[in-house]
Amino acid sequence: MRGDRRIDTECAGERDGVSQCERRVSGVTESYDRVNYTDIEPVSGAMRPLTDSLDSERVGVSIARCEPGWRSKPHDHAAEDHEEINVLLDGEATVVIDDEPVDLKAGDAVWIPPTATRQIRNGDVESAFVLVSGPATDRRSATCPDEPGSWVIDGFVG
Template identity: 45%
Template sequence: MTHERVEYHDVDPVGGGLHFLRDALDCANLGVSVLDVEAGWSGKPHDHEDDGQEEVYVLVEGAATVTVEDETVSMAAGDALRVDPASTRQIDTEEASLFVIAGAP
């Protein structure tokens, strides 16, 4: 098959509203996730130093801040943010928000 389709709501969420699509889409080298959460949601601080995965966060709907190391980045719908693998990051939503997150080594 030359393509695969999945509805993210069909993938069981982890961490409240994070849907990991890598396995559902059988992606070997590209991590794709959808984060669909309510206002006031906070993610855990984390990095990807061990797996070397660079990530891009695209905020499709809502308003949020992403803290990267010691810098807080405000995001509005339509904004994209790239984060290096070794940088610690944490998402906090100010209103109901929908992110698409892509990562690759």
């Protein structure tokens, strides 16, 4: 329950490992999917992309569990105009952004603009990342009507 809104959730079952659920908020039904990242086959040995399994259209999310010495391919998201945030949950790694190495330790996050070339270079221990990408936006362009004076940034209220 949040404020005077009532929230009820019901999951009808699973399809291909994805839970099919509905959420009712103050009489409005919203559908959502739930998936466990360990059920998704890794790509390039480390990346588990959740976006397709969750039918997301605007936000890309991947989990990367990187073995010692693993490296991603250098790439950018200029064609999609997607910015990216890499959050290192465990371990230590380097994210190279436009040829500049950025050393990360557990808990660090780095924002990467769409046109920047990026590459994850894992060190000597296993690391775990959450990678989030989405269309570049004016960060204060959307407001939250239930909370005057607040704003929404890529789905988070601030």
